[in-house]
Amino acid sequence: GAGVSQSPSNKVTEKGKDVELRCDPISGHTALYWYRQRLGQGLEFLIYFQGNSAPDKSGLPSDRFSAERTGESVSTLTIQRTQQEDSAVYLCASSPRPRIGAGELFFGEGSRLTVL
Amino acid sequence: GQQLNQSPQSMFIQEGEDVSMNCTSSSIFNTWLWYKQDPGEGPVLLIALYKAGELTSNGRLTAQFGITRKDSFLNISASIPSDVGIYFCAGKMEYGNKLVFGAGTILRVKS
Numbered sequence: 219g220a221g222v223s224q225s226p227s228n229k230v231t232e233k234g235k236d237v238e239l240r241c242d243p244i245s246g247h248t249a250l251y252w253y254r255q256r257l258g259q260g261l262e263f264l265i266y267f268q269g270n271s272a273p274d275k276s277g278l279p280s281d282r283f284s285a286e287r288t289g290e291s292v293s294t295l296t297i298q299r300t301q302q303e304d305s306a307v308y309l310c311a312s313s314p315r316p317r318i319g320a321g322e323l324f325f326g327e328g329s330r331l332t333v334l
Numbered sequence: 335g336q337q338l339n340q341s342p343q344s345m346f347i348q349e350g351e352d353v354s355m356n357c358t359s360s361s362i363f364n365t366w367l368w369y370k371q372d373p374g375e376g377p378v379l380l381i382a383l384y385k386a387g388e389l390t391s392n393g394r395l396t397a398q399f400g401i402t403r404k405d406s407f408l409n410i411s412a413s414i415p416s417d418v419g420i421y422f423c424a425g426k427m428e429y430g431n432k433l434v435f436g437a438g439t440i441l442r443v444k445s
Contacts, residue, residue: 261435274431
């Protein structure tokens with residue numbers, strides 16, 4: 219497609235279950251970012267991919283969170299043993315440039331996660 | 335983590351009025367960006383600033399990169415109803431490759 223695609227758009231899960239969130243970046247974009255947005259708050263950086271490697275994963279909140287990217291395309295963010303505080307919108311963005319400052323981030327519409 | 339202080343938190347203004355919002359940081363940034371987010375959508379880039387002192391316009395929007403590199407403002411002139419949404423500032427430090435976002439300014443416009 220033309221833009222960044224994320225799925226599912228909405229996910230309701232029970233506390234303790236695992237969830238997988240998927241991001242399809244714009245074709246040809248080498249850089250991919252995951253952000254978390256809690257209700258009424260700004261975006262919180264989670265992890266950044268350049269190609270298939272993750273030079274910066276400093277924003278992952280705990281070892282329950284992991285992400286991978288395959289084929290320099292699709293990325294999956296996995297949250298294990300979900301907790302209520304994981305409830306948020308998870309936004310993915312891609313960029314045609316390896317470094318911000320030479321290009322902008324294009325965001326998807328996000329995956330809204332609700333943990334009951 | 336690194337925080338950007340964005341103000342005001344929200345604004346409720348009359349159509350046709352000008353709007354001003356700003357972001358400050360205790361750290362130096364070498365890139366400032368302003369995004370707008372509509373409900374249920376991802377943020378969309380409005381203006382990008384890459385040099386201290388830079389003043390850039392995009393239609394009715396004007397943004398400046400503060401000379402100290404620790405602040406930026408966004409002005410919207412002659413607001414219209416479709417300007418409603420959440421406006422975020424974002425900055426990138428000299429090292430690293432991630433954007434730090436402010437908490438957002440919610441803009442509502444009375445027509």
